[in-house]
Amino acid sequence: MRSVDKVEPADDSLRGRVALITGASGGIGQAIALALSREATVVAIAYGNQRQAAQNLAKQITDSGGRAVAFGADLGTSDGPVQLIQEVEEKLGPVEILVSNAGIGKVCKLEELSVEDFDHTLAVNLRAPFLLAQKVLPGMGERGFGRVLFISSVAAFTGGIVGPHYASSKAGLHGLTHSLAARFAPLGVTVNALAPALIANTGMLPGEPEELSSKIPVHRLGKPGEVGDLALAILSNAYITNQVISIDGGIYPR
Numbered sequence: 001m002r003s004v005d006k007v008e009p010a011d012d013s014l015r016g017r018v019a020l021i022t023g024a025s026g027g028i029g030q031a032i033a034l035a036l037s038r039e040a041t042v043v044a045i046a047y048g049n050q051r052q053a054a055q056n057l058a059k060q061i062t063d064s065g066g067r068a069v070a071f072g073a074d075l076g077t078s079d080g081p082v083q084l085i086q087e088v089e090e091k092l093g094p095v096e097i098l099v100s101n102a103g104i105g106k107v108c109k110l111e112e113l114s115v116e117d118f119d120h121t122l123a124v125n126l127r128a129p130f131l132l133a134q135k136v137l138p139g140m141g142e143r144g145f146g147r148v149l150f151i152s153s154v155a156a157f158t159g160g161i162v163g164p165h166y167a168s169s170k171a172g173l174h175g176l177t178h179s180l181a182a183r184f185a186p187l188g189v190t191v192n193a194l195a196p197a198l199i200a201n202t203g204m205l206p207g208e209p210e211e212l213s214s215k216i217p218v219h220r221l222g223k224p225g226e227v228g229d230l231a232l233a234i235l236s237n238a239y240i241t242n243q244v245i246s247i248d249g250g251i252y253p254r
């Protein structure tokens with residue numbers, strides 16, 4: 001029988017690793033940051049405009065014994081994402097877990113959608129996740145550990161109710177996931193996307209909760225904590241990569 005070199009299992013624990021969560025001043029990002037802080041990761045909480053919300057979350061985490069720092073960045077600009085990574089790495093060390101969650105979704109019909117709104121949506125929802133991943137992935141590969149999770153939307157599958165700018169920006173994240181995951185899988189780096197739908201207590205609900213609930217097979221909105229728990233499960237599992245996983249109360253497929 002051919003002898004096989006003993007391979008030591010990689011340390012896949014998230015404990016003590018630096019996790020950057022964009023859009024952590026908002027509903028889903030906050031829930032993901034809290035879930036990661038339960039695993040004793042060092043949490044970089046990125047915000048756009050809501051500095052106070054981000055600082056409050058950082059305080060909540062540090063008050064309960066964790067480590068968290070808030071960082072501001074406009075991810076709609078071409079240099080914002082790169083500057084954000086530089087600031088986080090100067091303060092906390094290399095980003096080992098990236099949750100690219102910040103997003104926008106102004107409800108707009110095809111006929112009324114301006115070029116500016118289309119471009120801005122693509123810049124925040126797709127270009128920024130690409131730039132963030134481009135900046136952190138080489139280091140993750142060199143160190144032999146990394147996690148990248150893009151927060152997409154079920155709208156990428158169904159078209160959704162926000163508009164073509166939003167659905168296409170999120171569908172772009174799925175292609176980005178597949179392109180990056182294949183290249184980095186042998187290096188201990190997973191790349192996945194999570195596609196939620198209609199999550200309560202967020203700034204991105206495209207309508208009234210009661211009316212929206214009636215459209216969901218489980219007849220209720222999702223909870224941010226349910227998304228946070230699933231994100232943590234994906235990030236904790238070294239054998240899940242190249243996947244787009246929905247959390248949508250049964251909306252897709254139907």
Ligand SMILES: NC(=O)c1ccc[n+]([C@@H]2O[C@H](COP(=O)([O-])OP(=O)(O)OC[C@H]3O[C@@H](n4cnc5c(N)ncnc54)[C@H](OP(=O)(O)O)[C@@H]3O)[C@@H](O)[C@H]2O)c1
Pocket residue numbers: 022023024025026027028029046047048049050051073074075076077101102103104105124151152153154195196197198199200201202203204205
């Ligand atoms: N809620 C849902 O039902 C739902 C469904 C499917 C997918 N999603 C996705 O989930 C993600 C999180 O959204 P959410 O539902 O939690 O909504 P949210 O509460 O409105 O949070 C959005 C976050 O994105 C940040 N952001 C927006 N534009 C930014 C920019 N230019 N620069 C930096 N940060 C920016 C916001 O920061 P500031 O507020 O600090 O500016 C905020 O933290 C989004 O990608 C969204 O598309 C949500």
